[in-house]
Amino acid sequence: MIGCPPTRIRRLWAGLWALLVLAMAQPTPALAAQPLGAAGPDAGPPLRGVAILPFKNNLVKVTDLFAPEKPAPASTDAEAIEAELLRLLSRTPMMRVMAAGDVRQTLADDHSATAQAQAAQQLYRIGLELYLSLAAARAVDKLRQATALYREGLQDLVDPRPYADAQFMLGVALVDSGQAAQGHIALKDGFALQPDRHFRPNFFPPSVAAALAAALTDHLTTADTLRPYGDHQRMYQVARRLDVRWLILGSLRHGNSGVELSVAVYSADRRLLEAELQVPLSQALEKLEPFLSRWLSCAPIEEERPVVRSRDRWRLDTSAAYAPFLRQPTRRAFQSLGFSTGLAHEFRPNLEWFGRLALHTSLSDQYRDLLRSFNSARAVAGVGATVQSGPVRVFAQLGLDAHLLGSFAASIDPDCKLFGTGHRLCDPASVLDLDQQVLVGVNAAVGTQVHLGRDFMLSLRVSLSNYFLPLDSTDRLNLPLATEFGLGYRL
């Protein structure tokens, strides 16, 4: 017989209660799983989130690269375009617009990104010290780590200067160590971060100065003005971090017909540029509104519908069950197998009620102390707490269990087994007869459901019941531990 010390049982129940309370205290997980920019179920109509990223100002000249006294190009044009975009988008119904300043602030408030920036700054200083100590190779290694951390933390959208410092230093170290091609790429990336960067004349050796000028020239002529902050994968990362569905990207540069404005709309849902505009700056203000109208008319509004949550839906499952009793009157464990079916309904976020029915057949043990196989029926009902993350749904349930035993009889007297319980040799005191008795107790369960697609799901549930009624029958037969595995369907 498998026994459980009372203290262990109490701890088990205490643990299950704690799990249930913890699960109920979880925040609504569906919000995290919603599409970008979608609102929660209680926040009214869903808002379409769009963020305007700071425009890149490439209105610089190569001849000014080593003229630190020259003022940086005015950013008024770029700011005016950003303001106009903000004004136009804010008029759009059901649109949540994040201005460039809000973007910087949101990213700056991200503690993990701040920690990354601090770590990058340390690596940059170490790299700089190594470079000044003429250990260019080791400096390159540290500076690469620094730039990688800056990039991962999206620091070019918060404050590009420290990131650019590390990037330029990396390029200089590479050029200085004879890796001219890689150095050129690193320097060009530095100008992509901070196009208006100036350097003191005669500070760098001629080879490095030439490399800087070449990199700036290359950047001004070949930079992708529609993607000033990197490729689509990085833009998706930015959109996720800002919790928006679209990004407005823009930059200014000198073109054939004067200053040109480039504006693009990146869709995080589709992971591509949905709309592009390249016009002379002089026509920018009048072209922006038609451009945005065209884009918004084609924006996939139908995808703005809130995600159909699992609440207010019914879940049905049918499972095979294995449910041995942990406390048995027999010397060897007897096994119980059967089928169960359950119905659950989420009546509040993360809370559900449930009901289950099960039919079990218990088979005689090795010594046949269980005098015969018997069937039993169980009904369990209660409430549960649920947590869902993607296709996986985890639940903890607590309920009442009523267990109707079939013709249960057990004895360790061999005469009772061979001749029957009515025989004169059979000691009646040795027979535990729970024929047609109903055991009542509490049931606690944990489980998970994995959605397979459409509305089908795999279901696994492990439960334990502790019967306390009738008082004189539960001391020898108790604690059914059930494992149920089956297939479910969301109605």
Next chain:
Amino acid sequence: MSDPTARPWRSPRRRSPGVLSTAAAALALWLLCLCSGCAADTDFGGIWHGIAPTQGPANDLLYGPNGEPLALELVLGEYGPDLAGLLRFYKQGSFVRARDANPPDSECACSLLYGGRSAGGVAAFALRGCLPGAATKVEVRTRATLSRDDLGVLQLKLVVDEPTSAHHAKAVVVTLLPQASASEVSDADLLCPVGPTAGNPASGQ
């Protein structure tokens, strides 16, 4: 909740299982094999037949009224380390023809087993009552052991364990042959009327 007027449970062997039971039992088979072992202890369970030797130096305990050989039927149920059952005696002639057609007399024809245990391929139990032959008209306690010889044949050894009796320490060894398996034992096989320990059932007197 049980019906007090219902017939006491007799035997699980002839209950017809329901569809659910059958399906669940099939599903359980593999699991049972893992959990409790499929090989039940059936070394001794079932019905065994044997013939006691003719009265003589090898047998001064069990014999017919004229010293002729006596037939034995041992019905055993084996449940792990526990044994239960009965030992029935017959006149050899009628026993060979058909047991049911010529049932044994009610006196000294059947003894119930007590304290049956088995372990390591050896079983032991006790009998209390008369024994046809030397102890036909007296009640004696007899110890019995079951074991297999070198050829694997089951041997039943009966030894009178009654120090105050003149038959104390008398013994006989009977070779037993299997007649039916444990699952074939029926209610009729378990009937063992107990009457006064007088007369000689083997002789019918």
